[in-house]
Amino acid sequence: MAQRQPPWRAPTRAEGVELPDLVVYNSLTRTKNAFVPVNGRKVTWYACGPTVYDDAHLGHARNYVSTDIIRRTLKYYFNFDLTFVMNVTDVDDKIILRGRQQHLLADFTSKHPTLDESVLSTAKQAFEAYIKKNLTLLPPDIQLAQFDPEAKKAYKAVLEGRSLADDGTPPGDREAKIKMHLKTSATAAEALVQASSDPSSLSITDFYTQTTDVFLPYLDSLHGSEIDASDYSIFTKLTQRYEDRFTEDMQALNVLAPDVITRATEYIEKIVSMNETIVNKGSAYPTSDGSVYFDITAHEKRGLPYARLEPENRGDKALQADGEGALTQKTSEKRSDADFALWKASKPGEPSWPSPWGQGRPGWHIECSAMASDILGKTMDIHSGGVDLKFPHHDNELAQSEAYWADTACGGHSHENAQWVNYFLHMGHLSIAGSKMSKSLKNFTTIREALSRGTWTPRGLRIAFLLGNWEKGIEITDEKIKEGLAWESHVNNFFLKARDLLSNPTDSSSASPNDSDTPATNGSSDADSTLRTSLEKAKQEVDAALCNSFDTPTAMRALSTLISDYNSSNKSLLSKSTVLEAARWVTHIVTIWGLNAPGIDPSAAPDSTAIGWAGVDIPEEAKPFVIPLSRLRDDVRKRAIAAGASATIPSAALSETLAQQPHADTVQDAAAIPYAEALSQFQEDVSALAAKEAPARDYLSLCDQLRDIRLWDLGIYLEDREAQPAMIRPVDRELVAARREKEEQATAKAAAKEKREKEEAERAAKKAELAKLSHLDMFRTQEYSAWDEEGLPVRDREGREVPKSRGKKLRKEWERQRKLHEEYLAGLGKGCRWLVWLWSGNVVRKRS
Incomplete structure (x- = not known):
């Protein structure tokens, strides 16, 4: 039975410190609490970081990007002075x-570089061991050729999307693991x-690739205890590689780097010291x-x-066992099954460090x-991580930390100094078909794979979250993807x-590049006043949403409404x-959320001169050439449309x-050359058309080619407007996407x-072939034995004798065929009627 928990103690607001009316959903209270940092406007935050043994996947992206959004909001929207600490778990x-x-x-x-009998024998043993441990409904000595049909039979319910028990309960992680196995x-x-x-x-490389996942646990069961665990490089070459790759992934997703990064292996002495104090x-x-x-009862x-x-x-x-780890062995010396390890005696094949206990x-x-x-x-404002860390990881963290910091010894009953964390923020899971994305389930897409394939962009993924x-x-669905793309497009446009x-x-606006307005648009029109009202309303709604536990969906709708x-x-x-x-x-808000480029x-002010996000502008090196090129094309196109398709444009004009026009003959920047060439080529093409007094339609075709091919291939599009x-x-x-849809x-x-043309041609050919048959012969078949003079x-x-009713039907068919055949004969007459005269031994043909 769950024990009654002490009340959460709200932090005391520091005197004279102004704070926003911010409330956050707090996992400690399961409700929203006013956010009050311990130290005025200084915020301390510890985030559980990655366990670095494999590439980060989209489920990790959900955690770290969502954490980054909240961190950015606190720091750059609410202007808190924030210290963000993240750990890297490099030993577990x-x-x-x-x-x-x-x-x-x-x-x-x-040692086995070729596919010999020794490799095959070991692989078969590894396969049998894997089956025995993970797919218990199958016999471990199952014939390899029979694996597929036997597995489909034994696990039919799971493969068809039902639970293993097939009792109507929805499938979950257990079924996802079975599918993986x-x-x-x-x-x-x-x-x-x-x-x-x-x-x-089969090459040896391909063989090992396909059998790796059965080899790994089997070889470990045979030889895991034999390795020299004092050689830490066996483990650090793995953790260093994946920590570097994790950092690269976070940079690609525009996640801010932590202010402080800690690693477990660098804290061994302090871990030992903390354990001593708790004991x-x-x-x-x-x-x-x-x-x-850890003694929960004590x-x-x-x-x-x-x-x-x-x-x-x-x-x-099950959760307790998962928290203890796969290598933990049961011991009868634990005072309670729920007690958890603070320090584990290393077994053979496991890295170890000295401690008072060995x-x-x-x-x-x-x-x-x-x-x-x-x-x-002894007290932090925020602790965060994925929702799956609540129990046992964060609950155990809380218990041991509060045991360490509390003033009371055994037998005391004071809660003084016992609230180690004031606000726990747990990020929801990203799921696929109802199962969370997980390394252990192998149902994941890595971040770098998703970005390299183009399945997601860093901005698109962040928008989805x-x-x-x-x-x-x-849960990532087609609808969620479409919703994100639509929002991004709305803001981008x-x-x-x-x-x-x-x-x-526009004609009524100032032509200068600053924000000044002409008298006609000095902000006094009803339309302008309405837009200003919409802007103020959006600001209020975004502020209210972010103050309401960082409610970004509502804030995004407010931005979208303003743009609409x-x-x-x-x-x-x-x-x-x-x-x-x-x-x-709008630029200020989306930049705070990390939707701009790394x-x-x-921290730029909302009234800074920046407008838009990365990708909304063409490259700087293109502008000196593409802008005049576009203006030249506008002029040529305007003249061609005014002249009419068949008319010519005066060459003098x-x-x-x-x-x-500027000339691009002496371009120094290599990156600018393609744009300079586009300008020069268009100038030459226009000159050539003018020299031969080409019709206006040729100029329009040239303008279309520039827009749809030359500049498109350079990543630039000219959107024509009236x-x-x-x-x-x-x-x-x-x-x-629009072009692809148009092309499709x-x-x-x-x-x-x-x-359609093929079908029409086939019908015409069939009709033509049918027309060759004379109506006089159409019924002269074995179906009948006598005919009249018309056939x-x-x-x-x-x-x-043929009945009269049948005769009437046959007469109708005969009439249709007669008409068709006579049309055929008439056609032959028109195309092939010749008079042939013999003249001096030659054949002379002449149309009659």
Whole structure:
């Protein structure tokens, strides 16, 4: 039964310190609490970082990007002075296992470079061991060739999307793991069958690739305890590699680097010291093997709470076992099954460090307690991580840290100094088909894979997370992807229009590049006043949303509504200053959220001159050439449209226009050369058309080619508009998608036309072939035995007279064929009627 928890103590607001009306959802209270830092406007935050034994996946992106959004909001929107600490777990059971297994596999493959009988025999034994452990419904000695049908039969319910029990309960992580094991086993079985029947058809590299996941646990079970664990490089070469790759992934996602990074292996002495203090205070005990366990019963007797986050799970043995790690062995010396390890005596094949209790290594939970306490002290404002860390990891962290910092010894009943964390923020999971994305389930897409394939962009992924509440789970669906793309496109087009206003002001706006307005648009129009009202409303709604536990979905809707209000306005009645003010404010908000490029300062004021985000503008090196090129094209296109398709454009007018154009003969910047060449080529092409007095349609075709091919291939698009110069914009996903859709529609239309023409031709050919048959002969078949002079049947094959009703039907068919055949004959007459005369021994043909 869950123990009654002490009340959460709200931090005291420092006198004279102004704080925003911010409330945050706090996992400690399961409700929203006013956010009050311990030290005025200084905020301390510890985040559980990665366990570095594999590449980070999209589930990790959900955690770290959502954390980054909240951090950015606190720092750059609410202007808190924030210290953000993140750990890297570089020693735990998963790392030890993975490092050891990969070391053993590398050793095995180096000693067995060819696909010989020894390799096959070991692989078969590894396969059987894997089946025995993970797929218990199958016999461990199952014939390899029978694996697929037997697995489909035994696990039919799971493979069809039901639970293993097939009792109507929804499938979960257990079923996801079974699918993973089935896939691993099937891949290995296929390789073993192929290698056994035809060894030369499979390279040793491919064989090892397909059987790695069954080899790893098997080799570890045989030789894991034999490795020299004092050689830390066996493990550090794994952790250093994946920490570097994790850092690269976070940089790609525009996640701000932590202010402080801590690593467990750098804190061994402080971990040992913390454990000693907890033992001395009566909340932990050593065992004879050199391990140290946290004593939950003694801890609670001290008047300190346990399982404050999820008291309902304190008896969950599966969660407890997961928290202890795969290498933990059961011991009868534990005073309670729920007690957890602070220090683990190292077994053979495991890295170890000295301690008062013997050679050992840290428990998982104590690492974070020691690191966070060392940097942030006995109380921190925020602790964060994925929602799956609530129990046992964070609950155990809380217990051991509060045991360490509490003033009371065993037998006391004071809660003084016992609230180690004031606000726990837990990020919801990202799920696929109802299962969380997980390394252990192998149902993940790595961050770098998703970005390299183009499945996601850093901005698109961040938008998807912004569209969901950070503390709730999010499932990536086609609808979610479309929603994110639509929002991004909506904002992007607004930025394009606002930036274009600076270089291409409307007739009623100022032509200068600053924000000044002409008298006609000095901000006094109804449309302008309405847009200003929309802007102020959006600011209030965004502020209220962010104050309400960082409610980004509501804040994003407020931005979207403001942009929609602008889009529906009469643009000619809007002042430039109002539009640009709105654009700069929207830029400020999306930059705070990290939707701009890495390196863009999120602390810039909302009224800074920046407008838009990365990718909304063409390259700087392109501008000196593309802008005049676009203006020249505008002029040529305008003249061609005015002249009419068949008319010519006066060459004198074109010569004058060309004379005013810059020349790109001496370009120094290599990056600018393609744009300079585009300008020069278009100038030459226009001159050539003018010289031969080409019709206006040729100029229009040239303008289209420049837009649709030459500049498109350079990543630039010219969006033609009726009353204004073309908008110069980069080719983005929206444009690419629109072009692809247009091309697909054109292809489909052409295919439909071709199919229609083919069917019509086939019908015509069939009709023509049918027309060759004379109506006089059409019924002279074995179906009848007598006919009249017109070829109509009068008796059937048995000699019976054809009934009158049948005769009428046959007459109608005969009439249709007669008409068709006569048309055929008439056609022959028109095309092939010749008079042939013999003249002096020659054949002379002449149409009659």
